Amino acid sequence: MFSLIIRILRPIRWLPFLLPVFIILVLATSCFALLAFAKDDIKTVLILHGVWAQDNWEGDFDAALKRSFAMQQNVAVVTRTEYLGLESSRDDSSRSQMVLHLKNKLGQHEVDLIVGVLPAASNFLHQFGDEFAVDIPRIYVVPGSGLAKMAEEKPDVAYIRSASTAALKNTITQVYEILPETKHLYLVAGIALNDTAYLDRAKQAVIELGKDAQTTDLVGLPLDKLMDTLAQLPPDSAILFVSYEEDSNGDKYIVDKFMTSLSAKANAPIFGFWDTLIGHGVLGGSMTSAEAYASETASAAMRILTGTAPSEIRVKDSSTTNLYDWRQMQRWGIPRSRLPQDHKVFFKAPSLWDDYKNHVIAATALIIFLSIMALVLTLSLRSRKKAWQKAKTSEERLDRALAVNHDGIYEWDTRTNNIYFDARYYTMAGYEPNEFPGRFDEWVARVHPEDYARIGPLVEGYLAGELLTYDVEFRFRGKNSEWMWIRSRLKTFERDEDGKPRRIIGTHTDITSQKHYELMLLSQVKIAEFADKHSALEVLQKVLDEVELLTNSKVGFYHFVADDQEHLSLQNWSTNTLDKM
CATH class of the missing domain: 3.30.450.20 (PAS domain)
Structure with missing residues (x-):
């Protein structure tokens, strides 16, 4: 019985620890719910990828698209991704099964917008979209040029045209500007749907530039044979990597996994037009960006989800950027002066100046500042010293003058x-x-x-x-x-x-001395005037009074000395003394 009570009470001892955790979970759930309801609406966007990813381009696109949607303020967007597997579903039966799968999925989950990414998915959505996506607006991202023209006839379709055509043409132009001695250009491509679509654009660009006579297509070669071929190219060759998702044996590839090895084997520089190739052995080129496509796709999607007709959104050309790998430039001895004017260089090994540039600038600025401050202080001290010396001289002059006076x-x-x-x-x-x-x-x-x-x-x-x-x-x-x-x-x-x-x-x-002298002169005048009218004894009395006044004496008298020189004979007191007596 006692052991049963212990088993019942044992879980209770964890309540003080579990209760705060439970409260935190409830509060977190409430916050997320409030944030969700704070949006005016929640929209669902279905993203379709047609074939196996050739590299991390699709992953970069999806991540950038989600970030762009998350930055919106008024509409909450939830994305769902579907991989169509079109590289292995080339017959009508397989594609019919995919259409049925999508139809069932859309019947179970409400979707507000469908996005087809790259030519394969865009073509599939255009061809079969009316069967599984009735009345759902669509966006074709990077469709072929022919598909873009057909999409203009559909009012519920918006499209963002690929910059790949311009990127391929610009990259081929840069090949001959950077390597003017080039006599042979090799186009590397696989046989997947996206591979052939981009290869067609590259070949068209070669024709437009008048370089078709110098161009050789390396299409569908197995990877080992492709490496051997690129290792034995004739001098003055260049390579344009177009797209390589699948070879003629049906093997599928992720470019990130082999591009570095392929570049190391090749005896000529490799150019490309995907920004995800930079850092994997490609020299560079006019690059398309998954980030740019995603940003434009999110902008178009938000306009459609907030009421804009898809037919009003037709992005003709996306932007490209000239990107180059410094390490490959060093490998092939290509000076930076040959690169296009508006380019960006990555992976440049920092020089001593690059490492300590900020320190040198800061130290130089500090030295200049301290020098200026030292100069200002020196001038100020000189000025103050002159002023002090001048004041001291004036003070000494004044002291001497005052001392004399x-x-x-x-x-x-x-x-x-x-x-x-x-x-x-x-x-x-x-x-x-x-x-x-x-x-x-x-x-x-x-x-x-x-x-x-x-x-x-x-x-x-x-x-x-x-x-x-x-x-x-x-x-x-x-x-x-x-x-x-x-x-x-x-x-x-x-x-x-x-x-x-x-x-x-x-x-x-x-002025005491001066005043005494004046008083003495005045006394002499007084005595002289007094002597004319008084006796000798009275004059002596007057003299005694004046002397007493001049000397500030309290008692005044005069006397004679006897002939024996030992006795005095007092003659008279001053008037003031007599008055006091």
Whole structure:
């Protein structure tokens, strides 16, 4: 009983792990369903291939066609592919069975459009399409020229003509342009339906170019015999590989599997017109592209599926591209200058320049950039050095001039009311540099109160923009508490929008000696005028007062020295001293 319970509960332990997986699967299924229903409609396109693929051309075509359909926005397209096997179904009975098979298939699955790819499938669809595809529009991709003309009579048929005729003709022309010494041209082809269709076009191109007398057909040779033949071609020969799906023994081939070996055996360069041959031993040629055919087919299909009549879609010629293999060019000694002007070369071995081109270009660009930057920096440094030297010279000249004049400089920013005093501003009054802060109130505190009462209104008038000049003299207290005479001048270098000074440069000039000399002269004049009207003692009293004023003394008196040179005889006090007493 216990073991039975264990067997029942054992699967339950996996539920925590299985539940998230189940949820993810449900969400993914829902997303895909929503994406499918987001399309306006879902259309089915049936793609018919007639014979066994000669190489991967058909695979490239199908893949490119699906990619083109997937890029459409409004209509979802589902593709189905059918291989007809026409290379082994050449009697009426076999083909009748294929028609019956397709009829039953279309009866079970709704198809909106049928595409026949290459001549074999296009011919089959044209011949038997009315039996199994009634009222279903069709597209013939790369039909024969005769079939294209007949298709124009059917209103439900669109076609995209092959570029192979032009490609073959262009390739043959390039053979004689690239190898002008060519005397023999060999056309290699099998016996399958597509082989013979393309061989007919190649032979027609040879005739149109007037080269038929130099051309030999190698048709249906078994592969081993074909290799031996191509290995023994006469000098000045060239080979045009047309198509080789089946040989005369009924053996079928995929070109990719043997082309490299065939090219290695051949003693002449091989040209071709299928882009899938590049890289497998073919020198090159004017190539048709499965990608280009698929893109044009998808475009035509979408037009039909969205309502355009098939008879309005008739693509006369598809595009070709001149492609060449660099390795084969080197093998046969063919210079690139002989190639057509609009060509592409593949498999070129990169040279030293190719390998390091980007590095060299980047390094060169970096060197040029750094050289330019170095030149710019050098010129900038020279310019700045000259400017610095000029400024230094000017500063030294100014310093010498100020040193001679004993001037100090200050700069006043009226927005912040901060003042910068230079070193001489401090030292001329006995202070150490920066001994007191650079503020207006610090300056006011050191100006003699009597003088500030006189010059204060002048400062305010200058700051208000009412006075354009400022040149005043006042007493300024030095560090030793003695008064020195200063001459101050201001110059405005920047004003605000109202015209008021914003940045002011000022100077302080020590004029103490000059002022004392002026006062001494004034005292002499005063004493001389006083002496005319007063006694000798009064004149001495006046002299004492003037000397006291000139020397800033607190106490003044004069005395005589006795004859013994040891005693003094006090004669009088100054007026200020007497007042204080």
